[in-house]
Amino acid sequence: MVAVAPAASTLAIPVFYQPMIDQQVIANISWGTPASKVIPTVVDTGSYGFWVAGPDAIVNSGSPYLGQMGSCNQTIDPAFHWPESSSHSGPYDEGKAVFLYGGGGKRIVCPTAVNDTMSFHNDYPPIENVQVASCDFIQIKSSSTTCRGAHYDKSIMGLAPIPAIQGGPLLHSELLKQGRLGSGVFSTWFDAQPADINEPQVGTLLFGAVPADKYTGDLVTLRNSGYERAETGYYYVGMPEVRAVHINGEGDGKKTTIPAANPDKLPQCLADSGTWGMTLPTDDKAFYAATGLEADRPFISPRYPAACADIPVDAAFELVFTGTDGKTASVKIPYRSLAEGEGQAPNTCRLNLQLGDNGCTLGGTFYASAFIAHDDEARTVQIAQGAVAGSAQGPPKGLRL
Template sequence: MASLASLATSLLLASSVSANTISFNIARNAGAESAQLERRQLSLSTAPLLKRAGTVNAQLTNAEVEGLYFANVSVGTPGQNLALQIDTGSSDVWVPASTASLCSNAKEGGCPNGAFTSGKSKTFDIVEQNGFNISYVDGTGSTGDYFQDTFSIGGASLNNFQMGLATDTTIGTGIMGIGYNTSEANLDTTDGGNGTEYPNLPLAMVNAGAINSAAYSLWLNDLQATSGSILFGGVDTDKYTGDLISVKVYPDSQGGQTTSFTVAFTSLSATSSSGTDQLTPANYAEAAILDSGTTITLLPDDVATAVFEELGATVSQELGAVVVPCSLAENTGYLTYGFGGTGGPQIKVQVSQLVLPLTLTNGRTPTYTNGETACQLGVQAADGLPVLFGDTFLRSAYVVYDLENNRIALAQTDFNSTSSNVVSFASLGAPIPSATTAANEDQVTQTATGIPKVETSGTATGSAAATYNPTATGFSAASGFAATSTSTSTSSSKKSAAGSGPEPFAWSRVVVAGVSLALAGVGGGVFALL
């Protein structure tokens, strides 16, 4: 997959591991970090719009078929209701314009979650005409204007909030980017950007007095749940179990700026009824990015291969996906991810949370030739792409994103919790409430700059049927996960990881809607169609 604007910058990940660190020759720049913090603390020229309430809580809707999470918002005066996809891996809020051709094209899906009509808002104001330009590695993108208007979410309302208005877009749903404002689209010089940073949503909430510090907590809830929540400015201690432990977010080596939620991924094990297998070596450490805008999890190739062997998964070139029998969802085993080294947070992900539906765009379902239904595994090999922990991991974790202090706190989520105990950040830059600090944090550094982008969904394109009968009946997994009716292929490709043929990876500023999995050139394989 390639960005529309840039193919020049490739992700380079080191492979040598010392006793305590993976070194990426980071160049820390104290001056740049100080300037970045100062910019975040700048106040808006307008007076606070709200009495400082401390927190803003918004419900999220889980679109299970798309594998995406949406927040209901209102834009303009009077307010126009839209649903926006939340994305911790991007930094701009943007909405599709009602005049965009896609929004009136029912055959292309239109804009099912709403579009914004600027002429109906009496507070609409253009900030930069033709200044909004976002491109994606799957070949999609949006262009248009930057504008200011009233923006409301979770009962909080912001006046003169800056957003993008997509007058030309290939994506029918707007995005609520809540990452670092250092990665706003107008700053992407590879994409023609030459703008200046503006207060994006977390910072604007602070400046408006809605929350005390630029931080939020994400509770996606389980795979089958219809809703979760995002809590700006606080932590809900009833939404997790065990300890909430924070780890560092690492800056990029170039300029020392923090542009993505990069943390230290330090261990992975698989547990089933027959025992536990350690899938990573001692003193392991890898830079990994937590990104709610990615539906699956991309692991280092060798680690992903070990996971596939444990779960009896097949990398299907026909479907462009890692597939497993849907019956694997009944397995009671789990994967345990560790972060920040010894004493850091440990998050268990049940195997049942990793089995995703897989359908063709014609609505039909692929099956193995023995008749068993095929599903998608929510873990794939990075294969040259960055290591990303998407929704198939984030659902199992309660995650606190602290943009002021560059820290992430994680705890085991409490699925379907019905109670609430909200604790707000005490002040700007205050530590994460109720969290302790990991004892051993100096694990990784990040050399790549910008936001790494990849996206997949559980939809394959095409309708060809493969008729090859597999000779293998399943992997022999030591931990007892072995599934039946899989082929023996465990190779990974950029096509299976990102829904496209092998190409050099290019950084992009944002990632959003699911990329359809390719089903092209099928001439044989292990699948048939119902």
């Protein structure tokens, strides 16, 4: 990688979240000079490595078997055609990698890497000289053998501190090595939900600082128990308490604590901004009784008794986290943020929430609701109530230009 003069600072990337369309944390990134088309990039705290579809990249699908070529090929669009950029350097062999997701059901082959400028769609300043793996082949295992067009990612920015066994660029650690950040932490937060459910909820990914004016209530510190697992490098926190009020006002508006499906065996929760929706090991019958929601059978997800666009903005349940010092942070999860589409019954909305599971995943929906700071050196995750109005309408002050 080309050397960069040290300049301890902070760097920020605008992100967004949009229920019913893409319940992951997404960054719209343009690459190079002139700037490429906007490439939607998954900001993923559940994986490592940074890659983008490169020139002539294709997606192969249509086979239900791992590693077997299917009959369907799609040209990836948009993609980063880096030879056309006057500001790129490389290609570099040391950045090549193969990334696997979903147990190998998705395989990304990246034969090289390049350095270039990332730019954004608003007033956030560009970030120069960033290395990214350039990928030319994506293979997706699919049960369907007909070519209807597979859903695929164009780019993933992995932020988990996982050892890069297969190689590939690591954005956060590279920024630190180059002396471009004043601190090893990174934070994410979102603005309040827009009134229109079809409008994106905007947010910020900030490298190098934990601002104090982007959340409400206490910012509690949780141990990242991911380092205690056999496969280290993921962000895991203790199971929060789940509370809710009835959507119809039953119970005089009092909050009910909803028990876990197996209170004697509470799992740790994976904090993964690249996962759609949420999974909670909460007793489903108790959840429906406390909230007034019902199962959207034959699916196992809940549904809200109104069209998705008509769900009140303040209708939510809460997750309560207890920090290492005993303080608690309550994070409201709006039902609108979980909206997935029309339910099985008329005038209802299916929610992307899986209940009663053995595991616990705090996906993109959680990140859209909470303020989260990740500190890999201290091995902690800090959480507070996010979605503060006006907190992400523009870049934070003091960014390096």
